[in-house]
Amino acid sequence: MAKYYINAQHKLSKINKEIYGHFSEHLGRCIYGGIYVGEDSEIPNVNGMRTDVVEALKEIRIPVLRWPGGCFADEYHWKDGIGPKKLRKKMVNTHWGGVTEDNSFGTHEYMELCSQLGCETYINGNLGSGTVQEMSEWVEYMTLDGVSPMTDLRAANGREKPWKVDFFGVGNENWGCGGNMTPEYYANEYRRYQTYVRQYKDSDKPASIDNPERIRRIACGPNVDDIEWTQGLLKTLFRHCEAKFHGNTDGVSLHYYVLPEGFDNKVSATQFDEKMYYNTLSKAFYMQNLILMHQAVMDQYDPEKKLGLIVDEWGAWYAVEPGTNPGFLYQQNTMRDAMIAAITLNIFNKHSDRVKMANIAQTVNVLQSVLLTEGPRMVKTPTWHVFDLYKEHQDAQLVESSLESETIGEGEYLIQSITESASLDAEGNLHITVANLSPSKAYSLETVVQGMPGGPVSARILSGKIDDKNTFEQPELVGSKEFQGITRSENGFSLTIPACSVAAITIKA
Ligand code: AHR
Numbered sequence: 001m002a003k004y005y006i007n008a009q010h011k012l013s014k015i016n017k018e019i020y021g022h023f024s025e026h027l028g029r030c031i032y033g034g035i036y037v038g039e040d041s042e043i044p045n046v047n048g049m050r051t052d053v054v055e056a057l058k059e060i061r062i063p064v065l066r067w068p069g070g071c072f073a074d075e076y077h078w079k080d081g082i083g084p085k086k087l088r089k090k091m092v093n094t095h096w097g098g099v100t101e102d103n104s105f106g107t108h109e110y111m112e113l114c115s116q117l118g119c120e121t122y123i124n125g126n127l128g129s130g131t132v133q134e135m136s137e138w139v140e141y142m143t144l145d146g147v148s149p150m151t152d153l154r155a156a157n158g159r160e161k162p163w164k165v166d167f168f169g170v171g172n173e174n175w176g177c178g179g180n181m182t183p184e185y186y187a188n189e190y191r192r193y194q195t196y197v198r199q200y201k202d203s204d205k206p207a208s209i210d211n212p213e214r215i216r217r218i219a220c221g222p223n224v225d226d227i228e229w230t231q232g233l234l235k236t237l238f239r240h241c242e243a244k245f246h247g248n249t250d251g252v253s254l255h256y257y258v259l260p261e262g263f264d265n266k267v268s269a270t271q272f273d274e275k276m277y278y279n280t281l282s283k284a285f286y287m288q289n290l291i292l293m294h295q296a297v298m299d300q301y302d303p304e305k306k307l308g309l310i311v312d313e314w315g316a317w318y319a320v321e322p323g324t325n326p327g328f329l330y331q332q333n334t335m336r337d338a339m340i341a342a343i344t345l346n347i348f349n350k351h352s353d354r355v356k357m358a359n360i361a362q363t364v365n366v367l368q369s370v371l372l373t374e375g376p377r378m379v380k381t382p383t384w385h386v387f388d389l390y391k392e393h394q395d396a397q398l399v400e401s402s403l404e405s406e407t408i409g410e411g412e413y414l415i416q417s418i419t420e421s422a423s424l425d426a427e428g429n430l431h432i433t434v435a436n437l438s439p440s441k442a443y444s445l446e447t448v449v450q451g452m453p454g455g456p457v458s459a460r461i462l463s464g465k466i467d468d469k470n471t472f473e474q475p476e477l478v479g480s481k482e483f484q485g486i487t488r489s490e491n492g493f494s495l496t497i498p499a500c501s502v503a504a505i506t507i508k509a
Pocket of ligand 1: 025069361
């Protein structure tokens with residue numbers, strides 16, 4: 001039996017909805033085929049965007065979508081992707097499979113997609129191989145409401161009004177594919193480039209990652225545990241600034257992929273034993289160490305936590321599916337991935353005082369996708385179902401909670417058996433997400449809730465074997481369903497959570 005304690009009266013940080021964000025790159029079949037099929041496609045679409053994919057993403061309330069990369073971002077020249085499609089320049093996508101990129105999906109198409117999804121925009125600019133002028137003009141093209149060469153160009157391409165850019169990344173992985181820079185060199189470049197990411201609309205409120213009236217600028221942060229990058233970056237960014245927080249940076253990114261031990265592009269997404277399962281999950285828990293490590297540096301410069309840690313690439317990275325282009329990073333998705341998502345999202349919730357946005361890599365057909373497509377067919381992966389179960393946490397208030405669970409695992413790969421987080425929404429409903437990571441053992445949970453809402457308790461559950469998955473032949477093998485086995489007690493509730501399952505519990509106000 002596990003004891004679970006929740007204090008609904010002790011509100012902590014707000015869980016920004018952007019923590020449930022997504023990332024889509026011009027990589028493999030993410031954009032082309034996965035999201036965008038073109039206006040003339042026989043696959044049902046609205047202005048070229050697949051209807052099934054748009055609907056499935058709306059169902060999980062996608063809050064924000066990062067685009068166009070990734071490594072692709074620092075090779076992307078936005079002017080190649082505007083104007084009549086037939087005249088758009090073609091290029092070689094050198095990072096991802098060496099395929100021809102015809103630029104038929106560009107700025108206007110991305111904005112159309114976000115408008116259909118009803119989500120915020122997160123554009124990643126090109127610092128690695130682009131110019132300051134190019135970045136500056138892109139921001140002008142998208143956001144200026146006035147007369148200028150760029151707004152004339154925008155109007156000539158059919159769009160009079162500006163769009164809203166919510167977040168803007170000034171380069172991507174500039175320690176690697178974005179230019180192989182040192183932290184100090186990048187930070188100086190960042191200072192210069194961001195100067196020309198103009199805020200054309202004034203805001204009376206101070207700069208902060210939580211001020212939606214501004215374009216929030218994200219600097220390229222560390223890869224995994226590269227603390228020297230974080231230190232070098234922040235030291236240079238904050239140098240010669242009178243105020244501790246200088247308002248030129250709203251967020252610092254962090255990239256971390258779960259790479260199972262012995263990663264050599266041969267670890268299968270679907271064929272694995274329990275030892276590999278524990279190995280993979282233990283690496284998912286490492287996200288917590290990374291957040292603590294990098295936030296300790298951020299706290300020195302920004303104790304008030306105005307600067308967000310933006311985990312804009314996370315997820316599992318396995319071998320590509322047999323027979324597919326190695327440069328396309330197409331992998332299947334199992335209940336193991338559902339567990340990775342459950343662990344990671346609970347960690348983000350618990351650290352939502354510093355983690356202000358996160359973007360799973362990637363939305364469709366690439367790495368840990370929420371959706372897979374094949375021609376006209378689409379499946380929702382186990383990871384999609386976790387996003388569905390967790391969606392009530394979006395913009396809710398994290399509350400204090402703790403759980404005593406046993407340690408499970410094999411050999412050196414030890415993990416806690418249960419992970420959880422709890423939040424209170426604006427109407428006073430309490431939402432709890434709990435995952436039992438054991439492949440074989442159910443646990444009974446005795447829960448005490450201080451300040452428990454007075455309404456009924458209900459739950460949904462996603463369960464299966466660790467390697468269960470949805471395929472185009474069997475698209476609904478894995479899915480969530482209502483869970484009857486939960487009972488309300490005088491000061492809480494109890495349930496027995498089955499092995500390898502994720503539950504979303506709601507206590508109504
Ligand atoms: O998501 C795939 C790639 O992983 C991205 O392009 C890059 O930023 C990271 O290395």
